[in-house]
Amino acid sequence: MTSPLADLPALVAEVEGPVSLPGSDDYENDCRTYNLMSPLQPLIAVGATGPRDVAAAVRFAAIHDLPVAVRGGGHCVARPADEALLIDLGRMSHVHIDPARRTARIEGAATWDDVIRAAAGHGLAPVSGSSPTVGAIGYLLGGGQSPVLGRSHGYASDHVTHLEVVLADGTFRMVTRDRHPDLFFALRGGKGNFGVVCAVETNLVPLSSFYGGGLYFPGEALREVLGAWSRWVTDLPQEMSSSIAIQRLPADPALPPVLQGKFVTHVRFSSLGETEAAEKILAPLRAAAPIVLDTLQEMPYMLAGTIHADPPQAIPYFDRSTGLSRITAETVDALVAVLGPDSQSPLVHAEIRALGGKLDQAPAAADAVSTRGLPFQLFAFGVGGPEQASMLQAALDDLIVAVGPWRHDRSLPNFLSPDEAQTGQQVREVYGHELYHELAAVKARHDPANRFRVNHNVRPATDTLQR
Ligand SMILES: Cc1cc2nc3c(=O)[nH]c(=O)nc-3n(C[C@H](O)[C@H](O)[C@H](O)COP(=O)(O)OP(=O)(O)OC[C@H]3O[C@@H](n4cnc5c(N)ncnc54)[C@H](O)[C@@H]3O)c2cc1C
Incomplete structure (x- = not known):
């Protein structure tokens, strides 16, 4: 077999986008x-301009x-993608709205911001995440x-009507509920294991504005606020959503002055219902401790990303996550011990999202979402480079150990x-035994060589190579 690098001119001749090697601007x-x-440090990077480029790159990788x-x-x-061929979809980011x-x-690589902006002019919104810069x-x-929108409209993948996919053998499939149902099942929850998704069609929600924002309390009031939030959130109506974040914020001039460099307990909230009803529900929480900043207001869906205010720019960080089955008074004690004012925790962010509502309802067509019934999701990170790695990973380990008694198996x-x-x-664990095996069977059918393995990998059922 000719080496891939010696054979590169054949790939260059076949694709329209750039084919690049380490050291070039396109590669960077x-x-x-x-x-x-x-x-990402692949052997070769291909900047695909459409499904034909994607298919040519996948076939080249297979050869x-x-x-x-x-x-x-x-x-x-x-994973770093060492020795891999990387397909960058950045040149495939168009969004078309059918009002x-x-x-x-x-x-392929359109962000939620691209979709939200395109839909907003039609009074529509996608079931998007906390950060507008994430790939949809x-x-x-x-x-x-x-x-x-999760608690009122379910998972984003519940709204997908079709997926346009290049499989591991380089063939193209239009995947719908009726055509290729096994792929329609696996691609909705099973992540990037089954092919390169060149485009997706999804239903949108009629929504222009909603009531939302955050209540920032001093970090010193963590025990009171977390305790009050954990009791309050379990009875939240389905049209309302909330999460709580324990944050050690940077002294960033882009933040409101009262938050710069501060340790805060940040309650996030949104409601699709009447503002008055939301205000009434919020009243006991507002009384939990003195408020540093209150940003709750009617806002266009275009500003939904300001609620979590995830960092828009690239940063070096280490993170960890786990599902939680409940939050008791003892859970609050445990979290205060590892993250509270006396903890000297180096973690800048730990958040707990309350799930439930429509997120617990399965869609009509079977899918690979394993978290229906999961009440809470914890996610935490610490910012730092290689010198801070072991210290931050130890702090993340301590956090996961601290919440051990309340961890959920999803x-x-x-x-x-x-x-x-x-x-x-951990990939096996998040799906659970039965669902993982179903995914592994679909993987064996469509990607028996585990070509798509530079990801949170589901191994083909027949894979004995353990790569
Ligand atoms: C700041 C931040 C906020 C987030 N908020 C939320 C949230 O609110 N809710 C939530 O559910 N998740 C959230 N996430 C997680 C996020 O949804 C995942 O990290 C997601 O996989 C990111 O997709 P991406 O395309 O940006 O990343 P990439 O790193 O490009 O892709 C992630 C994985 O998906 C695969 N992939 C991506 N696009 C394709 C494609 N077109 N075809 C095939 N495979 C593909 C990649 O190969 C890779 O394995 C958040 C993440 C961050 C960093």
């Missing part, structure tokens, strides 16, 4: 990642027995839990960290 651009601690890595929005790189059918056709398809392949796959991708064990 096509390998950008949101987490600077999970770089040379290279793994294929896919870059959408670059927010969830699980009559209330659908969006979203190309990367998100909904993992189910996609929307902090504003957790959102979208929140799996690069560390959690390495062994494969």
Whole structure:
């Protein structure tokens, strides 16, 4: 077999987009990642301009027995892609809205911001996540839990009507509920394991504005606020959503002055119902402790990303996540001990999202979302480079150990960290035995060589190579 690098001119001749090697500007651009601690360093990068480029790149990888890595929005790189061929979808980011059918056709690497902006002019909104910079398809392949619309409209993947996919053998499939039902099942929750998704069509929700924002309390009031929030949130009506974040904020001039460099307990809230009803529900929580900043207001859906205010720029960080089955007074004690004012925790962010509502209802067509019935999701990170790695990973381990008694056996796959991708064990755990085996069977049918393994990998059922 000719080496892939010697054969590169054949690939260059076949694709329209750039084919690049380490050291070039195209390579740097096509390998950008949101987490600077999970770089993409493939052997070859292909900047695909459409499904034909994608198919040619996948066939080239198959001929040379290279793994294929896919870059959408670059927010969830699980492995460095060493020795792989990377397909960057950044040049495939068009969004088309059909206002009559209330659908969006979203190309490979379009971000939620691209979709939200395109839909907003028609009074429509997608079931998007907390951060507008996340890749829409990367998100909904993992189910996609929307902090504003999830509890009222379910997982983002529940709204998918078709997926346009290049499979491991380079063939193209239009995947719908009736055509290729096994792929329709696996792609809605099973992440990037089954092919390169060039485009997706999804239903949109009629929504222009909603009531939402945050209540920032001093970090010193963590015990009172977390205790009050955990009791309050269990009775929240389905049209309302909330999460709580324990944050050590940077002294960033972009933040409101009262938050710069501060340790805060940040309650996030949104409601699709009447403002008055929301205000009434919020009253006891507002009384939990003195408020540093209250940003709750009517807002256009275009501003939904301001509620969580996730960092828009790339940062170096280490993260960890787990599902939680309940939050008791003892859970509050445990969290105060590891994250509270006396903890000296180096973690800058730990959040708990309350799930439930429509997120617990299965859609009409079977899917691979494993978290229906999961009440809470915990996610935490610490910012730092290689010198801080062991210290931050130890703090994350301490947090996960501290909440051990309340851990749920399911957790959102979208929140799996690069560390959690390495062994494969955690990927098995988030899906559970039965669902993982169903996914492994679909994988064996469509990607028996495990070509798509530079991800949170589901191994083909017949894979004995354990690569
Ligand atoms: C700041 C931030 C906020 C977030 N908020 C939420 C949230 O509110 N709810 C939630 O559910 N998740 C959330 N996530 C998690 C996010 O949904 C996942 O990280 C998602 O996989 C990111 O997709 P991406 O395309 O940006 O990343 P990438 O790193 O490009 O892709 C992630 C994985 O998906 C695969 N992939 C991406 N696009 C395609 C495609 N078109 N075809 C095939 N495979 C593909 C990649 O190969 C990779 O394995 C958040 C993440 C971050 C960093």
